[in-house]
Amino acid sequence: MTQEQKSGQVIWCLGMYASASTWAFNVVRQVVEVSAPERFRAVFASGSEKIIDWGGPDKVTTVKSHEISSEARVLEISRRASKILLTLRDPRDAVVSLMQAHGFAFSRALELVEKSALLCRSFSKDRRAMTLNYETGFFDDEATITVIARHLGYDLEKHTARAIHDSLQRGEVENYIGKLPKLAGVLKDRISGDLLDPKTQWHSHHSGRNGEIGKWRKVLTASQIDEISSRMSDHFVALNLPA
Numbered sequence: 001m002t003q004e005q006k007s008g009q010v011i012w013c014l015g016m017y018a019s020a021s022t023w024a025f026n027v028v029r030q031v032v033e034v035s036a037p038e039r040f041r042a043v044f045a046s047g048s049e050k051i052i053d054w055g056g057p058d059k060v061t062t063v064k065s066h067e068i069s070s071e072a073r074v075l076e077i078s079r080r081a082s083k084i085l086l087t088l089r090d091p092r093d094a095v096v097s098l099m100q101a102h103g104f105a106f107s108r109a110l111e112l113v114e115k116s117a118l119l120c121r122s123f124s125k126d127r128r129a130m131t132l133n134y135e136t137g138f139f140d141d142e143a144t145i146t147v148i149a150r151h152l153g154y155d156l157e158k159h160t161a162r163a164i165h166d167s168l169q170r171g172e173v174e175n176y177i178g179k180l181p182k183l184a185g186v187l188k189d190r191i192s193g194d195l196l197d198p199k200t201q202w203h204s205h206h207s208g209r210n211g212e213i214g215k216w217r218k219v220l221t222a223s224q225i226d227e228i229s230s231r232m233s234d235h236f237v238a239l240n241l242p243a
């Protein structure tokens with residue numbers, strides 16, 4: 001893909017909650033910025049915001065989203081997106097992650113995870129899409145950087161891919177999040193106190209996570225596990241997970 005073709009490109013980072021979607025978004029951000037930092041523009045889409053300003057033909061806009069409340073907005077993003085990057089996770093662990101990181105009740109966490117999973121699955125067979133499964137540990141594998149870059153149409157030098165990978169390791173991310181209170185442009189939720197860096201989409205609630213797989217076994221009750229399996233059976237099949 002030439003630089004001219006990349007201009008005006010829309011990349012959609014669509015992820016289930018707690019699926020390392022912010023990590024994937026930051027890979028996309030850094031891959032684009034290596035080539036043309038002035039062209040990169042990020043948008044978070046939920047469906048409730050005003051009409052998206054896509055940034056014009058001289059920008060590479062990356063849309064980050066989980067569930068989107070407006071079907072019209074989903075269609076709008078899909079129509080514009082040239083590439084889609086999907087991140088998926090075992091819904092049981094995703095539910096537990098929301099319960100622990102946000103203090104959500106089980107019902108609320110399941111609702112959000114289910115909605116985001118449904119939207120992700122609807123694009124899982126799209127020819128523009130590349131899918132990353134949390135359980136593979138893709139976020140710890142340096143090769144993932146190059147794979148994502150090639151999917152987007154970018155070729156990276158090995159040292160550049162390594163630098164991106166190193167900058168997104170858990171310790172580096174924790175250090176960055178720890179600096180959020182002193183960074184310019186950081187937003188604060190008036191109710192929860194959560195901090196958000198619009199550039200990286202790192203929240204303060206991303207801190208303190210360990211990426212454990214299978215933690216649902218220690219947290220969820222038998223009835224909660226059964227409810228997730230019942231409501232999200234198609235997702236279990238798609239991920240080849242034992243329900």
